[in-house]
Amino acid sequence: QVSLKESGPVLVKPTETLTLTCSVSGFSLSESRLGVSWFRQPPGKALEWLAHIYSNDEKSYSTSLKSDLTISRDTSKGQVVLTMTNVDPVDTATYFCARKVGVGGYSGDGYDYWGQGMLVTVSS
Amino acid sequence: SYELTQPPSVSVSPGQTASITCSGDKLGDKYTCWYQQRPGQSPVLIIYQDDKRPSGIPERFSGSNSGNTATLTIIGTQVLDEADYYCQSWDSGTRVVFGGGTKLTVL
Numbered sequence: 001q002v003s004l005k006e007s008g009p010v011l012v013k014p015t016e017t018l019t020l021t022c023s024v025s026g027f028s029l030s031e032s033r034l035g036v037s038w039f040r041q042p043p044g045k046a047l048e049w050l051a052h053i054y055s056n057d058e059k060s061y062s063t064s065l066k067s068d069l070t071i072s073r074d075t076s077k078g079q080v081v082l083t084m085t086n087v088d089p090v091d092t093a094t095y096f097c098a099r100k101v102g103v104g105g106y107s108g109d110g111y112d113y114w115g116q117g118m119l120v121t122v123s124s
Numbered sequence: 125s126y127e128l129t130q131p132p133s134v135s136v137s138p139g140q141t142a143s144i145t146c147s148g149d150k151l152g153d154k155y156t157c158w159y160q161q162r163p164g165q166s167p168v169l170i171i172y173q174d175d176k177r178p179s180g181i182p183e184r185f186s187g188s189n190s191g192n193t194a195t196l197t198i199i200g201t202q203v204l205d206e207a208d209y210y211c212q213s214w215d216s217g218t219r220v221v222f223g224g225g226t227k228l229t230v231l
Contacts, residue, residue: 047167047210047225063125105214111159111169
């Protein structure tokens with residue numbers, strides 16, 4: 001069955017680079033029309049989309065965070081990696097990855113499978 | 125950038141109908157999805173393509189989208205429906221946008 005799981009450091013210092021890995025199973029990252037996004041949710045706040053990678057390896061990024069984010073994948077390992085440079089305490093949040101069918105909003109399909117999320121704290 | 129606006133909270137009595145709105149400029153021209161998130165859990169997709177329910181989502185959940193407003197309706201609300209609800213759409217076709225979330229209280 002389909003599953004996703006986030007992993008990475010639980011504590012990072014300000015100005016450091018955060019690297020998170022989403023390990024997927026039950027589907028292939030190169031399977032047509034499938035893609036994976038990263039999201040975050042600060043404690044007590046709303047969900048925020050960060051980046052998406054498509055089955056053809058195209059990427060899309062949040063406009064406000066684009067300069068700090070890089071999304072990539074290792075298809076053979078079934079992993080999607082998000083790097084965020086120059087982190088700040090405001091980046092403290094639970095980070096989720098999730099799977100989506102279809103291309104962006106053109107298909108209207110939502111995110112049907114989500115990881116359990118992991119809390120990342122940015123503090124010195 | 126594109127914004128979606130939800131009421132911060134909605135209250136409903138058990139068995140009654142709850143409606144949660146999501147407003148955005150010409151939102152009816154875009155697709156909208158809805159997610160349910162219980163405390164400490166990951167979001168769950170409950171509506172996609174404005175009005176479709178994924179397998180396993182109860183029929184009491186329905187969605188609509190027209191003009192500038194999308195609406196999530198829960199008919200016969202149950203105590204277990206108490207959760208945060210988020211609408212989601214797209215900006216420029218590919219950038220994902222969420223509303224600020226609505227806390228549904230069933231009492």
